[in-house]
Amino acid sequence: MTETEYGRGRQLLRVRGRGIAWVPSLLLLVGIVLVDLNTTERFRIISWIVLVPGTAAAICGVWTTGAFAVLAVVTYFAVDSAWPGEYRAGLGDFVLVGLGGILAVLAAAVRERKERQTLHIMRIAETTRRTVLRPLPPCWAGLEHAGVYLAADVEARVGGDFYDIQPGPHGTRVLVGDVQGKGLGAVEAAAALLGTFREAGYHEEDLATVAERLEVRMLRHRMHCTALGRDDGDRFATAVLIGFRADCPDVVETVNFGHEAPLAVGPRGVRELPSGDGLPLGLGELAGAPPPVHRVPLAADETLLLVTDGVTEARDRDGAFYAPAPDVARAVAAEPGLCTEPLSLVRRVRDGVLRHSGGRLGDDTTVFAVRRLAQEAGAGAEEPAGAGGDEGAEPGGPRS
Known part of the structure; x- marks a missing residue:
């Protein structure tokens, strides 16, 4: 230097x-x-x-x-x-x-x-972060999105939270999740799940099959860690898998692996999608059956808001948890058009978490918002080469 x-x-x-x-x-x-x-x-x-x-x-x-x-x-x-x-x-x-x-x-x-x-x-x-949370164009595969990632360990810049968008011939799939624990073990598990999602999300026609592939990948990863004698052989991950089908523009498919329920935010208010009725990835064998695929109506002017538990478990000085739904509902009531845009929505929740917690984050925090574009050109297109994005609370850009 x-x-x-x-x-x-x-x-x-x-x-x-x-x-x-x-x-x-x-x-x-x-x-x-x-x-x-x-x-x-x-x-x-x-x-x-x-x-x-x-x-x-x-x-x-x-x-x-x-x-x-x-x-x-x-x-x-x-x-x-x-x-x-x-x-x-x-x-x-x-x-x-x-x-x-x-x-x-x-x-x-x-x-x-x-x-x-x-x-x-x-x-x-930084290279690890961009490998796990690869930069995404702000408008991609028929979707407009924005995301922000705040690592509890500022120096590490990357943790167990993850999200990605995968276009393919069967529609566009979105995955948001949180690996249990912290450290390099959580990063490794997140990278393994994202690798499987990028392949299965492209090739598999049914969203249920993609979900099964993710469960198997988590189990294989745990077996590998156990064989190496590492103490993260019981690691699991909560996640939400969402499918946007080109032939059903007013419906989305969701599979919830014990994760925070997504919120549908529109000019008419905020509503909660099906909650985490499935067990986290890596614990599916305890349930005996994979979590169901829900088909949920989603209006053209509604945006899906997904957060990790770093958001909902953020505490103020009195120990009260941050509640994103009421905060977002107040913002939507004040500015219905602006606050339903993914970028504005992500910034609103990010600022709300930091304000509520006084900037003291006890866990990795991810806020991700996505909605269909008015014209879904290229929804099933291949990934563009050299795609990039900006950091911070910007379209598709993670931040540490």
Whole structure:
């Protein structure tokens, strides 16, 4: 990492695109010199100039820190020499300033090395996030959508929440879910489920078959983890699987694996779709039968809102849970047209969760909204190559 790249990474130390990380150290040096020259011999502080390269080491690059180390030594010699011999700080402080400059340069080098390692880890995390939560075009396969993902672990930037859209010859399928637990094990399970969804969602004609494939994939993943001796062999995932068929524009098919019930949001209000009557993925063998496929009417002006338990379990200072349905209903009553748009709806819920919890997220939080386009051109089209999206509460863009 060059000093220029480092400066660009520290936005707080830039003004109009120019790096100003060197300014605090320069001001400190000038201040020490002025105080030393304008006070009596009883208050000599020129040796404090050792703080200048030390300050630079914390916020500047190696070369800038080295320049301040040399400048500190030269300034010390010049200012100390301006005093009569009996009042000079002497060789001892001169050695102190020189040694302090050398240590400051070494500290800056170590700091930059650690920062390069951190940036590398962040790039890996970003790549992992884009693999699990791939960017999606805002209008794709006959659907308009928006999503936001907020990781409880800000540094990790990715967790067990997942969502995706898969177009295919049998319609467009949507999957939103939450893997139990946190950490890399949850990310690995989410990636396994999404991989199966992208294949089965494209090839399988019946939504029930896609659901069965997801259940089998979760069981296989658990068996693999158990064989490796890992302690996440009992992991499960809640999920909602939705099918938009091109031949039924006013109906959607849903399969709920113990997940939060989707909300249909329209100008006439908010209604709840069938709740989680099935067991989570990975626990289906306890029920003896897969969860049923529900066919639910969905008007052309209604948007489906799906959230993970990070939303519904967000607490305020008094321990009260956040309730998205009443909050969204109030927004729809105030602005029926605007608040049913996926982007506006996602932003509303995201802001509501952060406001309710005071920004303290106890779990990964996902908000996803999707609705049919007025003209469903390309609903069964192949995936476009090179599809991308923006981050944040934007169409199709996850955020950490």
